[in-house]
Amino acid sequence: MSEQKNRWLRxxxxLPMLMAFGLGVFLYAGxxxxPTKLESSLVGQKLTDFTGESLADPTRILGRDDILGTPSLINVWATWCxxxxxxxxxxxxxxxxxxxRIIGVNYHDQREPAKQWLAELGDPYAFSIYDPQGRLGIELGVVGAPETYLVDANGFIIDKLTGELNERTWADMKPQYESLMAQQAQ
Amino acid sequence: MSRILATLLFCLFYSVSSPVVAAIETYQFASPELAERFTDLTLELRCPKCQNQNLADSDSIIAKDLRRQVKIMVDDGQSDEQIRAFMVQRYGDFILYNPPFKAQTLVLWLAPLVLLIIGALVLVFIRRGKGTAAATLDDQERAELDSLIKQQQDQNK
Known part of the structure; x- marks a missing residue:
């Protein structure tokens, strides 16, 4: 009787060792x-109906409709970044x-240096939206530049990348882009 | 003389510290209630960029933008709930220092409770272990003990 009890106590x-081990596994997994990779809750949602000035031409007002029509990347950029x-x-x-097709969001920047940057380094953007106060940035859930969003032809956000777009990160996004393009072609 | 020195020191100190103070913009509110709500919200919402600061503390671009957004929404008569929902819609639950109870946050909320229960159980086990150890003498052992005590008492006489 007491023998069995002792075995249980032993x-x-x-138990503490097992718990410590479990905690170790949990912390190691983390x-x-x-920590800067946050789930974007805007993925799967449609772009809000924003308006903003064109970077190249202050009199030209751009909006969501200018982005729709074909799957595109929206790239948030700035000369200070x-x-x-x-x-x-x-x-x-x-x-x-x-x-x-890449659309630029010129984020918290100044118009002249930004235009000059594009003149010097080349302009990959179909157009850039001038967002000096980050208002469009808030609509997109931008945390900082650079960020790149993949949107479908109807303006739904399919994927979001925080940080540099390069061969490696594009390889993650490319299959989704290609399937969108395939749908578009049908 | 010492007063001049003190004034100079004060000026020096103030000139060093004032840019830091000036970095957080000041907003005017129509009523103290609105100002209080703005303060509470910016303390409660987390900066998405500098992750261990709240909106009120952070000097990053995004925190400044979001403070402006909170200010606009507070002035606009939106409720705290609406403002929180607006932020969560864009930045996820991450932006709340007080996350909601749901499947993804289950561990976060329940772990302390589970640990407390385990602790309580361990305590109960230890206590009961002590109690029963004293009470597990069977009749034979009790008789032996009694005779030992009696022997001792007889010797002492």
Whole structure:
């Protein structure tokens, strides 16, 4: 009787060790995670009906309708953002080689330096929307530049990338883009 | 002399600290209630960029934009719930320092409770273990003990 009880108590002594082990596994699983990668709750939702000035031409007012019609990337960029500069050549290549339509959101920037940047580095954008106060940014759920959104022809957000668009990150997004293009072709 | 020195020191200190203070913009509100709601909301909402700060503390671009958005919405007569929903719609539950109870946050909410229960159980086990150890003498053992005690008492006489 007491013998059996002792055995149970001894098993109970293992419990803290098991719990510590479980906690270790739980914390270890969290180690590699990037805390800046947040789920975007706008994925799957339609773009809000925004309006904004064209970067190139202040008199031209752009809105959601200008984006619709074909699957596109929306790229949030600024001249003060080093990563934007790093990904710029890749954006140029994406347009030239794969014919991807990219729409720019010029985020918290100044018009003249931004225009000059495009003149110097090339302009991959079908058009850029000038968003000096980040109002469109809030509508998109932008946290910082650069960010890239994949939207379908009806303006639904399909995917979002925080950070640099390059060969590796484009490889993740490309299958979705291609399936959208295939749907579009039908 | 010491007063001049103190004034100079104050000026020096103030010139160093004032840019920091000036970095957070000041807003005018129509009533103290609106100002209080603005303050509460910006303390409660988390900055999506600098993740361990709230909107009120952060000096990042996005925090500034979102403070302006809260200000606009508060002035516009929107409720706290509407403002929170607006933020969650765009930035996810992450933006709330007080996350809602749902499947993804189950561990977050229940872990403390589960740990408390485990702790209580361990305590109960330990206590009961002590209590029963004293009470598990069977009749034979009790008789042996009694005779031992009696022996001792006899010796002491």
């Amino acid at each position: 098993l109970l002594l293992l 180690l590699g995670k990037d 080093p990563t934007c500069k790093a990904e710029h050549a890749f954006l140029n290549a994406l347009v030239a080689q794969e014919g991807v």
